[in-house]
Amino acid sequence: MSTKKIAVLTSGGDAPGMNAAVRAVVRTAISFGMEVYAVRHGYNGLLTGEVEKMDLRSVSNIIQRGGTALLTARSPEYNTPAGVKKAADKCREMGIDGVVVVGGDGSFRGARDLTGAGIPCIGIPGTIDNDIACTDYTIGYDTAMNTAMEMIDKIRETTESHDRCNVVEVMGRRCGDIALNTGIAVGAISTLVPEVEYDFEKDVIERIKKAQETGKHHFIVVVAEGIGHVEEICKKIEAATGIESRVTILGHVQRGGSPTVHDRVVASRMGYYAVELLRDGKSNRVLAMKGEDIIDLDITEALDMPRVFDEKLYKISMELSR
Numbered sequence: 227m228s229t230k231k232i233a234v235l236t237s238g239g240d241a242p243g244m245n246a247a248v249r250a251v252v253r254t255a256i257s258f259g260m261e262v263y264a265v266r267h268g269y270n271g272l273l274t275g276e277v278e279k280m281d282l283r284s285v286s287n288i289i290q291r292g293g294t295a296l297l298t299a300r301s302p303e304y305n306t307p308a309g310v311k312k313a314a315d316k317c318r319e320m321g322i323d324g325v326v327v328v329g330g331d332g333s334f335r336g337a338r339d340l341t342g343a344g345i346p347c348i349g350i351p352g353t354i355d356n357d358i359a360c361t362d363y364t365i366g367y368d369t370a371m372n373t374a375m376e377m378i379d380k381i382r383e384t385t386e387s388h389d390r391c392n393v394v395e396v397m398g399r400r401c402g403d404i405a406l407n408t409g410i411a412v413g414a415i416s417t418l419v420p421e422v423e424y425d426f427e428k429d430v431i432e433r434i435k436k437a438q439e440t441g442k443h444h445f446i447v448v449v450a451e452g453i454g455h456v457e458e459i460c461k462k463i464e465a466a467t468g469i470e471s472r473v474t475i476l477g478h479v480q481r482g483g484s485p486t487v488h489d490r491v492v493a494s495r496m497g498y499y500a501v502e503l504l505r506d507g508k509s510n511r512v513l514a515m516k517g518e519d520i521i522d523l524d525i526t527e528a529l530d531m532p533r534v535f536d537e538k539l540y541k542i543s544m545e546l547s548r
């Protein structure tokens with residue numbers, strides 16, 4: 227039997243820990259006697275032939291680095307049936323008979339389509355947002371939350387010094403998980419997430435006023451990106467409470483930085499598991515964390531799963547911040 231040749235790519239938004247996953251894929255493949263290739267710039271690299279053979283040393287010194295050493299991109303050309311066919315043909319030309327894709331939902335749709343065009347794919351969830359329904363955890367999420375927490379701890383010091391309120395926007399377009407957990411960790415007086423409808427007067431203004439009555443004089447409000455209009459929220463707080471208020475949008479700082487232990491270990495485990503699946507002839511699978519376990523699911527089924535928001539944790543966050 228010919229040697230199995232596999233490729234690995236990162237796609238969509240980068241996330242800390244993607245490098246650890248790539249390293250694990252490369253080293254596992256080599257230890258299983260496979261040839262392994264890195265594709266640069268996501269699916270685009272399959273179309274343009276940005277593909278390079280990897281050896282053990284190709285992934286040295288990347289486990290501790292944020293971003294993705296393979297680079298990433300969004301590829302409008304790949305997102306067409308002709309693009310998918312072209313990518314599959316390129317894989318066949320190069321003899322690549324399996325691809326590991328590290329990314330989010332959009333990347334998994336790409337993996338499902340490439341599998342449909344005859345190239346077996348395995349997805350590894352990598353995005354800071356934790357917005358993939360099938361898994362409890364996505365690579366990069368822990369690092370992003372810790373970055374947001376550290377930044378808000380710094381903001382808190384100046385906020386306290388001036389008796390102010392600071393409205394901090396954290397990332398998460400459709401998903402409030404970063405906001406929820408960071409809000410708890412920094413003791414935000416209120417946390418607004420896209421999953422929970424809020425009453426501005428009751429959930430923000432009244433909470434601040436009640437805390438003022440008990441002697442609190444500085445406030446952090448955490449707002450998920452998906453809620454938007456933080457400037458307006460800030461102005462309304464200042465007008466209703468008389469507290470001088472500022473806005474901070476943390477933005478892409480949350481996407482960078484050296485991955486935490488948790489992200490490096492989960493990424494390493496998932497990289498290993500993904501190559502095991504390809505070795506065993508599996509295809510169209512996505513990895514997911516359920517508690518501390520890693521499992522694999524059919525990509526198509528996983529993409530159809532509804533996301534569940536942790537309502538209980540949200541309740542706890544609001545109960546504790548007073």
Ligand code: F6P
Pocket residue numbers: 239353354355397398399451481
């Ligand atoms: O998916 C991760 C994420 O950082 C989101 O939180 C954010 O909405 C989006 O990517 C921003 O993407 P970009 O600036 O790369 O287009």
